[in-house]
Structure formats: C-alpha cells, structure tokens
Amino acid sequence: MQKTILIPTDFTIESLVTVKQAISQNPDTKLNIVLLYSCFITDSITDLLFYSPDKIINEHCHQNFHDAISIIRNRFSEKIEDMTIEVFHGYSVLSLENFAKKNEIDHIYISKNYAIKEVKNQFDIAPFVKKSNFPYTELAQLDNNFSFSQTDNLINLFNTL
C-alpha cells in the first residue's frame, strides 16, 4: 500500500519531528512525503518575473535541515518512497484543498506542540487544515505541555528526554 502524506514545515528541525511521528503512525505503508512550506507570494514585480519555487526552497534550506532530512531518509529508507518540498502560497481553506487534490494527498499531519513560526512572510496552514474536510491527524510529543529546549538544534529530531 502506498500513501501520500502532507506535513507543513518552516525549515526548522522541530517541524521535522512530525515526519518521524507520521511514519510511526503508518507502520506498514510506503509513504510519499510532501513537506509543505507556506508563505505569501512576493509583491515585487521583478521578483515575480524571476519567480522560482526552487529558489525559495534553497534560500531557506540550511545544512542542518538537509542533514536532518537525510537522517530520516536513511532511517526509514524502506518506508519512504519519496520526500519532496513544495511551496504553497494560498491563504485559504479552498486553495489548500485544491493543492491537496492536485498533489493526490491522502492525509495531512500537523503537530500539536510545534506551531509553524509566522515570521517574515511565512504563515501556518494548521488553522486551514482544521477547518477543511480533509482527513488530518494532530500529533503530539510525549505529553501535551512539551516544548523544545533549544531551537533549530539537530538534537530536537531525536527522542527528547
């Protein structure tokens, strides 16, 4: 069986913990994982002229994030069919549903403990996910009051104490 799942990310290690949990939720399925980076589209005409999603991804993706992704892929190389990063600009429930339909998403996983930071022009799609009719699961760390001690450190990917 194969499944395509969507997980929001803001290029922090913390957001990738959800990936780990989502994989453990689907023990016998091969997964196509789509990491979704949501941000508002630029206002500048020149930037729009040279618009490229890859450029946006490269701009935000740092070495630690790359390493974390390859750690996860190495760990679950049997289960992960593919892992891609997509950029999303729609600020509404409808456009999120359209995006999910277009990318043939089966399920959305969001984190209970970690909210996507709404800094610069990026935004959190969790409220839209909750409002939509799409099947979604909210995943929590060991307990509900958990918070990460250091930000964007690779340790956060592993089992935390």
Next chain:
Amino acid sequence: MKSQTKIALLFSSGCLLIIILLSISVYYFSTQYSFTDFYKRLEIRAIFKAKSTLESEDMKAQAFKEVREQHLEILPQERDYVFEVNSNTTFDSQAKNMRLPLSFFTELVSKKTANYKNNNTFYSGILYQTNQKKYAVIVSANNYYNTHHLAYLRNIFLIAIPLASLLAVLIAIFVSKKVLNPVTDITAKVKQISSESMHLRLATLTDNDELSQLITTFNTMLDRLETAFETQNNFISNASHELSTPLTAIIGEADVTLNKKRKSEEYETSIKIILGEAERLEKITKSLLFLAQTGFDGKKQKMEIVRTDQLLWDVKETIDKLNPNNQIRLDLSLMPDTPEKLKINGNSQLLHLALSNIVSNACKYSSNKPVQISIGASQHQLIIIIKDAGIGIPESELKYIYDPFFRASNTKNFEGYGIGLPLARNIIRLHKGTITVTAQSGQGTTVELRFPSIH
C-alpha cells in the same frame, strides 16, 4: 633593493624607452621627408630652367623666365647647368666640373631624372627633350631646411628628453610611494604588535581591495595567535598548579610524619595518603602524555573500519562498570536502516577513549541524571549527539573548554583535571570529524559529533 625603488625604476625606464624611441623616429622621418621635399623643389626649378632656356617659342620661354624669377625664391647657393646630350656624350668633363659621380649621369640618361647629395649640397637633374635634341638640366642648391630646421628639432629633443625623463622619474617615485604607502603603514603597525600587545589589531580599510583583504587576513591570524598564546599561558600555569598540588600534599604529609617517632598504624595511614596522591600525580602525567601524543600527528594511529553503534554499546559498558549509577540511554530511533551507513574509518581505541570521556563527563556533571546518546546518519556524515541535563557551561566560558586544564567556574564541586575534552577533540580531529558543544548554564550540555562516513 626596496620594492618601492624597483617599481619606480621599472616605471621610469619604461617611460624613458618610449620617449627616446618616439624622438628618434620623429627625427628620422622628418629628415627623410625634408630630403624628398627638397629634391622636388630642385626638380621644379630644373623644369623651369629647361622651359625658359630651351623652349623654341620666344614668348613661352619669356613667360617661364618671368614666373621663375617672380614666384620661385632663389635657394641658397642655387646653380644650374644645361648641356646637350648626344648618344656618344661621355660626361667626363661635366662630372669633373660639377664634382658629381658618373653614376649620376648614367641614371639621368636611363631614368630621365636623377638625385644626388654631397654633404649639404643637393643635385637634381632632368633629361629634357625638344626639337629632337636631348638636354640635361641640373640644378644644385644648399639644403637650408636640413641644416636649420632639423638642427632646431634636434635641439628641442636634446632638451626635452632629459626634462621628460626627469618628469617620468618624479611621477614614478610618486606612484610607487602612493601604491606602497598602505603596505608600509601595515608594516609599521604590525611592528608595534609584540607578544605583550597581542590585543592590538590593524585598522580595517573601507574599500574591499586586495590590501583590506590582507589586513583582514592579518587580523584573523592575530586572533588565532592570541588564543594560542593565551592557551599556552593558561596551560603552563594550570599544569604547574595541577602537578604541584599532589606534590605539596606528598611533601607535607612526609614532613609531618617524619617530625617524630610514630606508631606503625600512623605510618601506614600517611603512606596510604602519599600513595593516593602519587597515584593522582601519575594519572595526570599519563593523561598529559596521551594528550601530547594525540596532538602530534595522525600517522602513528592505525585506522580501520569501526561500527559506531557497537562502539557506543562498548562505551556504555565501560561506563556502567566505572559508574553503576549512570542513566545512559542509547537512542536508536533514527539509526539508519543499513549498517553500511554506521561505519566510519577510525581507530576504535582512540574513539572509545574520546567517547567515554565525553559520556562520562555528561554523567558526572549531571550527577547521574539521564544522559541521551543519539545516533543518525546523513548523506555523508555520521552524527552522534550526547545530551545531558546537567550543570551546563557558562556562555562566556564556552570558548575556553578545549584549553587543557581549563575548568568552568561552575565545576567546583566536581573532581576533574580538565584534560578529557581537549583530548577528545584531538582524537576527533584525527578522524577528520567535528565537535560542537552547545550549552547553557544550568540547562545541560549538548555535544554534537560528526564523522565523515565511508561512503
């Protein structure tokens, strides 16, 4: 030779060469031009002479004569010769008269014009044909232009060349000074920096040229030197302190014991104390020796393929023996599927030493709170993270943690010499790995080790 003079010499000699070549070519070509120009003047005069004397129609001849007298100025020492040329004329007498070589006349007959120059006297001749008779018309004059104009030009050059070269030399000196000034500045400033004033830095320039790059490089080098200096100073003072403490204890104990006769039990206890201190001394010197050896070079160590998960279990086992109360947890949740990714090239004894140092530190400074060892593999690296919930390291002291004998200010209640971490770092460097320590005072310490994987 100073490079300033070198630049000046190179620049001025280049300028001088250009000036001299230019003047010589100007002089040469103007001389050539003045010759051809003068021959043409003489030829025109010869034609006029021929027309005015040999023309059969009187009116025409008169007109030519008038034009010649009125419009053509008389050249200095202008002379003209006209004589008839037959098929059997030998030109011997004429050549003797006019002091001209015979070749001039043969050329005149064959080419109908001929030029000749003797010192400053120029000869130009034409062969004029009228009424089936041939006449040779030869005009000679002194080349005034050659003697005067060219001499004047030569004088100009003779004065201008030294002046121009002087100017070139001055400009060269100025330019070389201007170019090398920042360098001399840097030299002067660097001279001020000695071992006593290592904190001094060069002032950075605003523009991003080669020199400001040089200055930045200098400054970063000074940063490194300063840290190295400090480390060295710290090392000596700390080492002598660490070594002298047990020695003082031994000497004091022995002194007191030898003061008077004592019971054999008392001797026993004091010898035990001395033994304990001596053992401590041995431990310190041994670890120092090891630190020095690992710091030298990587050639001595034998490298083999090491499986890191096995290594971590071994480390845990060793620490379990030394400190049974520890709470080490091996987190294998993100261990890669394939064991190939876990293999690194290294010396298992050294790696064991480094890892057990780090892990036992984590146990020690957290008073046996849980310590988590996580392992994962990225594309090209193997990552080991050791996290404790201990006392941490004050942020201001993080940069000194690799100094031998350095101990953070919050470690007073824990025993240690401050050799473990520098030793671990040396070993990790031998394996081309990196070690990153992030810590906050009271919040625990996280040590991230990265080793290049075999693939």
